[in-house]
Amino acid sequence: MNGAIRDVAIIGPGRVGTLLAVSVARAGFRLVAVAGGTPEARDLLTRSVAGSRPCASPADAVRRAELVLVCVPDDALEDVATDLAVADAVGPDQHVVHVAGSRGCAPLHRVALTGARVAACHPAMTVPTGARDPELLVGVAWAVTAPVPDRGWASELVTGLGGDPHVVPEESRALYHAGLVLASNAVGAAVAAARRLLLAARVDQPQAFLAPLIEASVANVLASGASALTGPIVRGDVGTVAGHLEVIDRDTPELSEAYRALGLATLSPVRPMLEPSVAGSLQRLLGGGRDEQAG
Numbered sequence: 001m002n003g004a005i006r007d008v009a010i011i012g013p014g015r016v017g018t019l020l021a022v023s024v025a026r027a028g029f030r031l032v033a034v035a036g037g038t039p040e041a042r043d044l045l046t047r048s049v050a051g052s053r054p055c056a057s058p059a060d061a062v063r064r065a066e067l068v069l070v071c072v073p074d075d076a077l078e079d080v081a082t083d084l085a086v087a088d089a090v091g092p093d094q095h096v097v098h099v100a101g102s103r104g105c106a107p108l109h110r111v112a113l114t115g116a117r118v119a120a121c122h123p124a125m126t127v128p129t130g131a132r133d134p135e136l137l138v139g140v141a142w143a144v145t146a147p148v149p150d151r152g153w154a155s156e157l158v159t160g161l162g163g164d165p166h167v168v169p170e171e172s173r174a175l176y177h178a179g180l181v182l183a184s185n186a187v188g189a190a191v192a193a194a195r196r197l198l199l200a201a202r203v204d205q206p207q208a209f210l211a212p213l214i215e216a217s218v219a220n221v222l223a224s225g226a227s228a229l230t231g232p233i234v235r236g237d238v239g240t241v242a243g244h245l246e247v248i249d250r251d252t253p254e255l256s257e258a259y260r261a262l263g264l265a266t267l268s269p270v271r272p273m274l275e276p277s278v279a280g281s282l283q284r285l286l287g288g289g290r291d292e293q294a295g
């Protein structure tokens, strides 16, 4: 099926658009046009992929493409797609894919009405600014949401980029994406807070302590779920948690909210294993109140 796709246009020359431009070129597609974003971003991207040209108008960019990759912020998707349909820039011979995790095909509704084939294909990978190595996407799981007849070419596209396609239902995309956001952004925020606490404790190489610990903790929870959690909350060590909060409130008050929120997130799944009075003390402490038992 993807033999029918050769020429690709990208709308949105940001983090993912830039990486996908290099990835599609390496996978044997021909990147013909890039639109959206600033003129500088379009120029930068097209200079790095031979044969591509910047286009001020998304409609002009996609008219010459068999595959359109829409890589704009999630909230802009529907407007961008609708503009393409209203401009009569897409039709039955084209494939239009967006890469937002949080949305299925609904934002491409107007595009689908033109007869163009649509899919939502999201790589479950964090793509930082400046990422240009297509290897970053190799072996990565992609959520593929598409009408049944379109799942084949959409999955082949993902496979062609080195990814591992998995069908995720249209109505599940927000939940799916919420999970990934916790796995990526919330874990990152927890690690950043942990690093700042160690620096405040005058540990000069926090990564020496954190890297093996994080790796082992994540591996254990991935294998066994919340039953692999350890630490003072799981043990019911109320005094230790109270001690943490005391020094955090004193020395790094900007991290107090994060410690409490993550503590409550830890308490939630292990609560049934704790004495009710201990669980109640932890809940009050982490919820913001002082606890008599903690002294």
Ligand SMILES: NC(=O)c1ccc[n+]([C@@H]2O[C@H](COP(=O)([O-])OP(=O)(O)OC[C@H]3O[C@@H](n4cnc5c(N)ncnc54)[C@H](OP(=O)(O)O)[C@@H]3O)[C@@H](O)[C@H]2O)c1
Pocket: 011, 012, 013, 014, 015, 016, 017, 035, 036, 037, 038, 041, 071, 072, 073, 074, 076, 080, 099, 100, 101, 102, 122, 123, 124, 125, 126, 127, 128
């Ligand atoms: N970064 C990741 O880790 C990651 C991973 C997987 C999927 N995604 C998905 O990939 C998509 C893009 O994310 P990103 O991180 O690459 O964002 P990004 O770096 O901010 O890039 C978005 C690009 O779209 C342009 N843009 C914004 N509004 C537009 C509009 N109305 N019309 C045309 N172009 C517009 C932006 O231009 P300006 O800069 O001028 O606003 C920018 O060039 C999102 O749907 C996101 O959910 C991101």
